[in-house]
Amino acid sequence: MASRALADNELLIERTFAAPARLVFDMWADRSHFMRWLGPVGFTCTAAELDFREGGDWSATMVSDQYGESRMAGRYLEIEPGRRIVMTFRWVHDASHPETVITLIFTERDGKTVQLFHQTPFRDVASRDSHIGGWSEAFDRELAYAEGVTQEPLP
Incomplete structure (x- = not known):
C-alpha cells in the first residue's frame, strides 16, 4: 500500500504506538478496548458488537452533543491474529456513503507498533477528506x- 500513490478515493493513515502489536490489534478485536477509544473528539462510543471472526459482523454507535447519534457497521473479511484485519465499513444512518473496505496492518518495530490504516473506496474526495479528521x-x-x-x- 505505502509503495504506490494513493487514488483520490483512498485514505491511508499511519500511527506508531509505544505498545506491543498484540495490544494494538486487540484494541480493534475486543469490545471493551474498542469502545474506550472509538470516535473523534466530542464523541462517546455508547454501543459496540464485535463478532470477531472471518465472516462475523460488527457494529458501533457513537454519540456527540453537536452531531447526535452516528451508527456504523460492517463485516470481518480477513483476520490474521496480531497482524492484520480486513473489514467492511458503512454508515448505517447515511446510505449516501458507499460501503468501504478497511485494511489494518500492525507491525512491531523497535519495541513499538506501527498501525497502518487504509480505507477505500470513497464516493469522492470531499467524502474521503471528511474522514481524515x-x-x-x-x-x-x-x-x-x-x-x-x-x-x-x-x-
Missing part, C-alpha cells in the same frame, strides 16, 4: 488509551 482524532484517542493500558501495573 474523524479517524485521525479517533487514532489520537486510541494512542492515548494504548499508552494508559501499557502503563497499568501488572497484577
Whole structure:
C-alpha cells in the first residue's frame, strides 16, 4: 500500500504506538478496548458488537452533543491474529456513503507498533477528506488509551 500513490478515493493513515502489536490489534478485536477509544473528539462510543471472526459482523454507535447519534457497521473479511484485519465499513444512518473496505496492518518495530490504516473506496474526495479528521482524532484517542493500558501495573 505505502509503495504506490494513493487514488483520490483512498485514505491511508499511519500511527506508531509505544505498545506491543498484540495490544494494538486487540484494541480493534475486543469490545471493551474498542469502545474506550472509538470516535473523534466530542464523541462517546455508547454501543459496540464485535463478532470477531472471518465472516462475523460488527457494529458501533457513537454519540456527540453537536452531531447526535452516528451508527456504523460492517463485516470481518480477513483476520490474521496480531497482524492484520480486513473489514467492511458503512454508515448505517447515511446510505449516501458507499460501503468501504478497511485494511489494518500492525507491525512491531523497535519495541513499538506501527498501525497502518487504509480505507477505500470513497464516493469522492470531499467524502474521503471528511474522514481524515474523524479517524485521525479517533487514532489520537486510541494512542492515548494504548499508552494508559501499557502503563497499568501488572497484577
